[in-house]
Amino acid sequence: MPRDPETVRRHAHSGHPLLRREAAVDHALPPELVELLAVDDDLGVRVLLAQNHPHAPAPLLLRSFLEYTGRERAHLITRPNFPTAGLAAFADHEDPEVRALAAGDPGTEPATVERLTRDPDPAVRAALARHPNLPRSRLVELLDDDELGHAAAANPALDSEIIRRLVRNGFRLVGRDQSR
Structure with missing residues (x-):
């Protein structure tokens, strides 16, 4: 069931990391919210975004791989935008x-x-x-x-x-x- 875009937006801007994490797993997250969550202070938010969003940016994927050592770490390098140069x-x-x-x-x-x-x-x-x-x-x-x-x-x-x-x-x- 599609999530309410306004609720997702509120969660993405929330001061509570668990609500931002909930927003980060939304595959339909608009680009401006992807950009916002890609630089979130919470590692969990960034990793969930990297693992779930089809257009996760390359710098986020690399940063997540370098900082996160938990489950599904190796999956990050299979994402389409994972960088290769450098x-x-x-x-x-x-x-x-x-x-x-x-x-x-x-x-x-x-x-x-x-x-x-x-x-x-x-x-x-x-x-x-x-x-x-x-x-x-x-x-x-x-x-x-x-x-x-x-x-x-x-x-x-x-x-x-x-x-x-x-x-x-x-x-x-x-x-x-x-x-x-």
């Missing part, structure tokens, strides 16, 4: 989920991508094994790695020759020539 800046962050954001940045430098395939966290290693900027020599090496082989096989930078060799050899690069 995520390489988080490659050295203490939180492995934040470090893994570098995998979503098409501008992450090859040396950083390669370094993160050796990260202490397995999810970071796997995420970066799929990055198209992974240097070819490291990509080929990872294809035979028990842990990261599947992730490396999903790398969009794999050329058709390597893919054919993988299929022919049961998904192992038997007798590979890394110089090719």
Whole structure:
């Protein structure tokens, strides 16, 4: 049942964070209220808006991901407006989920991508094994790695020759020539 727009507006402007949170989950929230709630002082308001509004702005999505560590955190990076440019800046962050954001940045430098395939966290290693900027020599090496082989096989930078060799050899690069 559609919510009364005037009630939603009052809740969005309320001094009580629970009422603002209620407004933040409204999918039909008008742009001016999205803008207002995106900079709310209450983390709960911002996260609920980021999780629920179809047009949650990119800065809100990134801020929410960085500040919120609860349930559904990972869902934030699947939102259509989640930013990609500049995520390489988080490659050295203490939180492995934040470090893994570098995998979503098409501008992450090859040396950083390669370094993160050796990260202490397995999810970071796997995420970066799929990055198209992974240097070819490291990509080929990872294809035979028990842990990261599947992730490396999903790398969009794999050329058709390597893919054919993988299929022919049961998904192992038997007798590979890394110089090719």
